[in-house]
Amino acid sequence: MRRFGELEQQIMDTAWAADRPLTVRQMLQCVDRDPPPAYTTVMTVMDNLHRKGFLVRCRQGRAWSYRPAESRADHDARLMAEVLGSSADPAATLLRFVGRMSPEELNRLRALMPEPPGGGR
Amino acid sequence: MRRFGELEQQIMDTAWAADRPLTVRQMLQCVDRDPPPAYTTVMTVMDNLHRKGFLVRCRQGRAWSYRPAESRADHDARLMAEVLGSSADPAATLLRFVGRMSPEELNRLRALMPEPPGGGR
DNA sequence: CTCAACTACTAAGCACGATAGTAGTCGATG
């Protein structure tokens, strides 16, 4: 499981929140940091994220335009599944995970789960 | 969310799997790496893990003896909850997470969940 | 006393993220 650096995380957050692919210039305008990073800083980090497979890119004129390789929900769900998958005792981990949830969250989880096979009760 | 380095992960795995606190010497004998790390390497990493709060220690003679600060299941559940908590859309994330589960895993999850309040159906 | 086992302290190398400049290309505009 890999951790994003600060700027990487900001860039991914911004890319996930955008409704279309973003060029480096557009990303630079969205990323709110003090001091503002150089154009080439943002460019390098986006290129790195592309190389690592988190962003995909296509041409927009002669600029690269980047969008996330997977949705944020997919990404986060995958992280969660990786944690659970590497756990020595998934049942105990799930029990603890569920035990951290509020009743509302539990209800939401319950509503999300497909009905068990073998129908009616 | 922090990532363990390789040796850190091995040490945590070993500490979690042990049924009692381990001294550096004992940990060195359990950690299977090629080439085997120096005693002081293991000692330093365990000290770092202690400083970071992942291991707690007590005296065993004049040696420090280390055990995990939380169970593995708690640790993993916390990681999962942190991922979910930082997610922009927890419901979508949960949906995707549940969607990755096999029917058996779903049954297990279902069995783990407390009954909804307002009983009988 | 000797020696094994421990500690605290220190130092160095490597990987990675962040940072950003340079040189060159390209396309629009005057």
Added chain:
DNA sequence: CATCGACTACTATCGTGCTTAGTAGTTGAG
């Protein structure tokens, strides 16, 4: 055509954290 803004590929550097492990000193058993 020249200029200039915008882009790219390439390169370099610094800080952080992990890994690595040696050194000097302490301690306790034999």
